Amino acid sequence: xxxxxxxxxxxxxxxxxxxxxxxxxxxxxxxxxxxxxxxxxxxxxxxxxxxxxxxxxxxxxxxxxxxxxx
Numbered sequence: 001x002x003x004x005x006x007x008x009x010x011x012x013x014x015x016x017x018x019x020x021x022x023x024x025x026x027x028x029x030x031x032x033x034x035x036x037x038x039x040x041x042x043x044x045x046x047x048x049x050x051x052x053x054x055x056x057x058x059x060x061x062x063x064x065x066x067x068x069x070x
Contacts (some may be wrong), residue, residue: 007046010038017027024049 002026010031017026031038042048059067 007042009040009042010051 013029015028025042028039029038037054040051
């Protein structure tokens with residue numbers, strides 16, 4: 001299965017990660033407020049599995065578990 005070439009995400013993407021080549025993708029970014037971090041889990045078809053928001057920018061550095069806990 002290949003990933004859809006485009007799918008909408010809120011705001012600006014900061015990072016993309018996966019724990020396995022078969023997906024899913026975890027995308028870190030921000031939405032309308034750049035001081036709020038948005039974490040989105042996306043499968044390879046581009047369907048959003050879940051999305052969470054956290055206050056702050058994740059700086060200096062936050063770690064995200066595979067379950068989506070920041």
